[in-house]
Amino acid sequence: TVQRRPLVIGNWKMNLDHVQARQWLLEYAASNNEWRHRMEGSDVMVNHVEVGVLPSFTSLLAIRDMARATALKPELFLGAQNVSELDAGAYTGDISAQMLAALGCRYVLLGHSEQRRYHPEDDDKIDQKMRVVLDSGMTPIVCIGETKLGREDGIGIDYALNQLVSAMRLLSGDDVGRVIVAYEPVWSIGAGMAPEPSVIESALADIRDFINATFGSDVAARVRILYGGSVNPGNAADIIRRYGVDGFLVGGASLDPVKFANICHLA
Ligand code: PEP
Numbered sequence: 001t002v003q004r005r006p007l008v009i010g011n012w013k014m015n016l017d018h019v020q021a022r023q024w025l026l027e028y029a030a031s032n033n034e035w036r037h038r039m040e041g042s043d044v045m046v047n048h049v050e051v052g053v054l055p056s057f058t059s060l061l062a063i064r065d066m067a068r069a070t071a072l073k074p075e076l077f078l079g080a081q082n083v084s085e086l087d088a089g090a091y092t093g094d095i096s097a098q099m100l101a102a103l104g105c106r107y108v109l110l111g112h113s114e115q116r117r118y119h120p121e122d123d124d125k126i127d128q129k130m131r132v133v134l135d136s137g138m139t140p141i142v143c144i145g146e147t148k149l150g151r152e153d154g155i156g157i158d159y160a161l162n163q164l165v166s167a168m169r170l171l172s173g174d175d176v177g178r179v180i181v182a183y184e185p186v187w188s189i190g191a192g193m194a195p196e197p198s199v200i201e202s203a204l205a206d207i208r209d210f211i212n213a214t215f216g217s218d219v220a221a222r223v224r225i226l227y228g229g230s231v232n233p234g235n236a237a238d239i240i241r242r243y244g245v246d247g248f249l250v251g252g253a254s255l256d257p258v259k260f261a262n263i264c265h266l267a
Contacts, residue, residue: 002221006240007180007247008264009141009226010053010254011081011109021059022066028257029070035265036073049247049267052077052107053254057095060103074264079107079141082115085128097136108133111143111167113186123166131170134178141180141249142167143228144207148187156185157206164207173215177222181207182249188229190252194239200227201242208244233262240267 016024051074055063060078067076084094100108110129115121126142133140144167146159160183168176183203188194195203204225212220227239228249239245247267253259 002218004222004224004246005050006048006267007050007052007224007226008260008267009051009079009107009109009182009247009249010260011112011228011249011251012053012055012059012255013081013114013251014056015255016055016059018059018062021055021063024255024257025063025066025070025076028076028261029072031258031261032072032264035261039265049074049264050077051075051264052079053260054079054081054107054109056081060100060105064104077106078103079105079109079138081109081112082121083108083110083129083133085125085132087132097132097138101136101138105138107139107141107180109141109143109182111163113143113145113147113184113189123163126167127169127171130167130175130179134171134175139178139180141182141226143182143184143249145184145186145189145229157203160203161207161210164210173219176211176215177219180224180226182226182228183207184228184249190230192230194227194230194235197235197238197242200239201244204242204244231263233259233266236263236266 053076057080064078080100083097083100084091088096111121111126130140144160144163146156185195207225208220211223224246226247226249227245231248231250232253236248248263250263253263
């Protein structure tokens with residue numbers, strides 16, 4: 001069987017300028033060190049989890065340089081919160097995948113519900129962005145999840161699966177094996193309430209079953225599927241111990257470096 005490395009990603013949204021980001025990193029490093037001491041420096045344990053943050057574009061460089069200098073363990077990987085589907089040219093205000101890859105970004109978040117809602121980010125663009133991110137050697141983290149209305153109508157997981165189908169239209173099975181899926185019920189984002197761990201487990205199982213049916217068992221065994229929506233140090237342990245939960249996408253709680261380090265070590 002394939003071992004999937006647990007993954008915790010912090011999504012800072014539109015918070016923390018580059019000066020605040022440096023302060024965050026200092027506090028995160030201190031908190032991380034405390035955890036390592038508690039684990040008696042067991043690097044096996046410490047390196048078990050993969051950790052990443054998604055700062056604003058303007059904070060990426062500061063965090064990258066400082067994270068390198070700090071030599072954190074586990075290494076702190078970086079990603080962006082969005083990208084253009086286009087390569088380069090007269091597209092004022094946009095940021096290309098090549099620019100992000102050049103900065104050393106490992107991930108790009110796509111289809112976050114706030115982008116879908118406020119911009120709007122439509123399904124057609126998301127599938128093109130998936131392609132562009134993979135072609136640039138980075139890993140897309142694609143967010144799917146039903147709204148409150150969808151949940152009340154009882155279409156919850158089908159709504160999310162439809163989003164996944166359209167996000168993956170341009171991908172081969174090999175590509176899909178490299179993708180990270182974040183299941184985020186929209187009604188739980190920033191709301192301080194998450195579904196019951198058993199409900200999360202069954203939603204993630206439905207997603208993996210769908211990938212299995214569409215792309216085969218090898219691909220389904222490789223894809224990492226995260227849960228996101230009001231994850232905090234109080235509920236993380238109960239969720240991560242559920243079968244098939246490969247980690248978390250953490251919004252609000254990731255702004256607090258101590259809470260974030262805590263969640264990473266629970267994972
Ligand atoms: C998110 O924005 O992806 C998220 C999960 O937010 P929060 O943890 O604040 O609910």
